[in-house]
Amino acid sequence: MHPRLTFALSVIEGLAIFAYAFSGFIEARRRRLDAVGTFLVALVTAFGGGTVRDVLLGHRPFYWVEHETYVIAIFAMSFVAPFVLRMASRVFSERALLVADAVGLGLFSISGTSIALDAGMPWFIAALMGVVTGVFGGVIRDVLCNEMPLILRDSRPYATCALVGCWLYLLLAWLAVDPVYSVIVATVFILVARLVTFKLDVRLPH
């Protein structure tokens, strides 16, 4: 890939990881956790989904072992989480955080599907692994904080957007579209689907 594209991708990836870690900081703040507790909650939120997928696939090393820097950065931020949250709420609007989280949902779900396909999983399972990658960090965060997982409580489509996007990716892969385009199109689809359904307050029947 073009070096600029590689750089752009790693910036986007970093933003997505921090967006996930952020939702951990927010939850930790609400629970008034200390720095180490905040760190643990933010860490499982950011990397829990990918880790569950890798454990299921028997895939090693984990992303966070190879990119230790993110772990260290989240650790450092945990000590100044109240400050980080205050800064963030000044610099980024709530909408920016929503967008970053949706970017994370898209990136993690599609990369999860792609990794599962490479590991020889059948299609339906690969799509499922994508959703697990995208949403299980938040699920573990909520389980640790003794709450019903948000994705189960909230009737606004979240896991559903991820699932449809993963199937779109599989369709593009089946049509032998260039992988780079498939990833971009499917990720952007999830991002847009999440934001549009959120904005229009689409509710799933239940």
Added chain:
Amino acid sequence: MHPRLTFALSVIEGLAIFAYAFSGFIEARRRRLDAVGTFLVALVTAFGGGTVRDVLLGHRPFYWVEHETYVIAIFAMSFVAPFVLRMASRVFSERALLVADAVGLGLFSISGTSIALDAGMPWFIAALMGVVTGVFGGVIRDVLCNEMPLILRDSRPYATCALVGCWLYLLLAWLAVDPVYSVIVATVFILVARLVTFKLDVRLPH
């Protein structure tokens, strides 16, 4: 094995899996989850126990990866879960669901013990793995739904029936009884033990 027996076994297995998935549908309905949430809860209930066992044993591929059809069927049913539940409550009595669940408990526990033995686990651990296979799907379901796991709350023997049955299986294996008979006897034992203790309202001391 005789083809008819093989067919009978796969029908029983299917029934057991759907009985477990069903208890997930019921829980999801009570929580008013949407289709994808219902799917996730039903899926972990049906396959969570075996998956935890396989992760502990380092055993691959997972049952649900090899039998993708069950995953797809549960997915499809999740979209019509209210309808499925209404139909089921008309076709099957509550007693039928209890029996199917007890069949699942028996089948999953004994197959879990057998797989753990094959993986070279010592006996006590193999019996434990059997119980994990039988009950952990329900445990994860309840943890996800932010409830104290039913098997811990309820004083009616459930895990206990499974544990005794797993030991019966180990005893038969030690006596070098034909594996087919051992499996059938121990599974039926768990099924009957569960139904009889339930019917007689036997309560464990605590």
Added chain:
Amino acid sequence: MHPRLTFALSVIEGLAIFAYAFSGFIEARRRRLDAVGTFLVALVTAFGGGTVRDVLLGHRPFYWVEHETYVIAIFAMSFVAPFVLRMASRVFSERALLVADAVGLGLFSISGTSIALDAGMPWFIAALMGVVTGVFGGVIRDVLCNEMPLILRDSRPYATCALVGCWLYLLLAWLAVDPVYSVIVATVFILVARLVTFKLDVRLPH
């Protein structure tokens, strides 16, 4: 190592495991669980941290598979847990249990760090694995009992003591100190840090 030292170490290790199992018994008693439920909760409390670490590292066999005797002992004790608890409260003071738990925190965290280092993990991850080994048994216990994990709720340093001790161990390893001394010094550090901060009622800011 000198046979007496080996014996002393295995006694200490046994004490630490039973201290962890004990906190499971206490929680199970409060929830009025039956014997099998008590067994499951005590088991995950005692071995949950190490098992999560080993699953993450892909490390086998599990400690509790190799030391089946501990599992059997916890099983036997689960049937007489109320009696065990009453005896224990007579023989051991609450302070003794606190000390035994702190010994466990030290031993498990440092052994976890050491195992992660041997598995080729980078330092920061190794320290994290140490903390996971020390505290995740209690986390799973609390999740199973549908409570906010104690280490997240309680502002007295627990995971923090473990983390600092793990870093001390890494520092000693970096200084090429004899592994036996490193383990002893770092374990004793965690033990003392936990007891002193507890006694002085040090609270972490949150």
